[in-house]
Amino acid sequence: MAIFPKILLKPEVEAYLSSIYKNDELVAAIGPLEAEQKYESLLNNLSHPPAFTTVRVNTHLASVQHIRSLLCEELHKQYASLNVPVLQHPQLPDILLIPVIGPRKDLQKLTNEVIVGAQCGSAVLRGAHIYAPGIVSASKFMKAGDLVSVYSDIEGKCKRGAKEFLGTKVFIGNGISELSRSEIFNSNGPLKGMGIKMIESIYLSPSFDNLLPSYLFLQNLPSSVVSYVLNPQPGERILDMCAAPGGKTTHLATLMHDEFFKMMTHLLAEGPPFLPESFDRILLDPPCSGMGQRPNMAYSWSLKEVTSYQPLQRKLFTVAVQLLKPKGILVYSTCTVTLSENEEQVAWALETFPCLQLQSQEPHIGREGMMGAGLSPEQLKQLQRFDPSEAVLQGMDFNSLQSVKYEDLISLANKDCIGFFIAKFIKVQ
CATH class of the missing domain: 3.40.50.150 (Vaccinia Virus protein VP39)
Incomplete structure (x- = not known):
């Protein structure tokens, strides 16, 4: 059961995509019901991250097995000692795969809220923390160190600096604020640095922020x-x-x-x-x-x-x-x-x-x-x-x-x- 809505498309684009996945030749081959099911599945799954995080190993520096061992140690720290499998792809020998678990339905939504843009929200679902420029809105009294719930503004309607947003938003996890509301929105210069450190995303996906950067390259x-x-x-x-x-x-x-x-x-x-x-x-x-x-x-x-x-x-x-x-x-x-x-x-x-x-x-x-x-x-x-x-x-x-x-x-x-x-x-x- 999907927690997220299916991907939001302009009506004309959805009609165009529907015509592709229900074209006459395909429908004649697999039937209208299966074609419709495949299309609806596509729309639902596009809004979710892939089932695995994929990284490519820099084989110039070390063997795949050595780097896999290093990665397992780092993930062991990240995941609080959970046993996270790291798989080597049999047909792509320099590719390692880490399963992404979710969506998790047991996360508690907190009083303090932070709204981020859709692009930032997508990055969070693949393991990223939130940097200050990605924050669109924050609760009125948010301070550095506060626990906050993070939401993605998928329609792009939240006004920057808003203290509350009642529009369409999708819960994507909880984190710790590294900055106060005033530091984020009252700064005279360009915002830099981390704004929210994610501690529990709705998808359990590894963060590669400075994780073995010389050895690994994120690649779908x-x-x-x-x-x-x-x-x-x-x-x-x-x-x-x-x-x-x-x-x-x-x-x-x-x-x-x-x-x-x-x-x-x-x-x-x-x-x-x-x-x-x-x-x-x-x-x-x-x-x-x-x-x-x-x-x-x-x-x-x-x-x-x-x-x-x-x-x-x-x-x-x-x-x-x-x-x-x-x-x-x-x-x-x-x-x-x-x-x-x-x-x-x-x-x-x-x-x-x-x-x-x-x-x-x-x-x-x-x-x-x-x-x-x-x-x-x-x-x-x-x-x-x-x-x-x-x-x-x-x-x-x-x-x-x-x-x-x-x-x-x-x-x-x-x-x-x-x-x-x-x-x-x-x-x-």
Whole structure:
């Protein structure tokens, strides 16, 4: 039973998303009831965090097993001696998984209240503390050291500095105020430092605030899969076309022992700074509508904004094909769940560029592609889609996890992550 409401969307965007997940081809294959259930599950689960926190190990500094041991010790301190399992992914050897427990229904709501913005609230649900700039409202007499309940203003209607807020708010946990109300709202200079130290979030998720920063990099599970699918080899020339902030770039560098080349490209209207057929492998992870990100209790974009990315993605794709060597590999990925930015882009690419062929992906731990873009069943199997349509750990605790088999936990991690899409092409001529 979900504590949070389903993700809040503008009516036009919800209608658009509904048409995707209940398209004629899909409904004909699985039936209207199952299609409706999958869609409703998607809306509910987008507002909740993934079932596991995923971290990538810096294998340049130490072995995965050594860093896993260090992480277990740190989590033992954080979780007051609870036995928290840390799993190594069998198909992604430098990836560690920590289960996220919740939503917890036994937390007491306190008199003192703090309101934070929706983006800050989402970070809290994934283990973050609250820094002062993220606080929108606080109770009238709140002092440093007070216990406070924290709420997320998912509609963005709370006025900054308000002493009380009666609008729509979602309880996300309790913490200790590091600052008084007057220090937060009467300061003349820019706010800095921690505002609320979370002590019990509604989701029990580890905090990585200064936790083994040299050894670990927070990265969503499908984002880690992308680098393995590209499979860069030492000595090859690699292009990461949209490398910001660069998490996938550093992963590619690690996999090929730092023998690579990367470029951030956002000004392609002026022409790419490379000769045609310059690269052995290209990763194109373009700007997208981001509708697969979790947790997200409120998605404020308009339909015009959501559907504005396809032309830019196609422009970037065209340049990628030009820059790719014959027999080179192109991997296209997004963190969204729409057809227009995913399967429809694949269908367009195969029709527009006869030199491209789809390739099977390794590892393939997500689902196959979604029907509705006119791709064949064989082509759909070569695609990799992650849909956050299963909330698999809700209602469990660390004790009950002890009885779940390792391989079953890994399967759960593969299913209940962010929404994501991956396609792999080879340039045959």
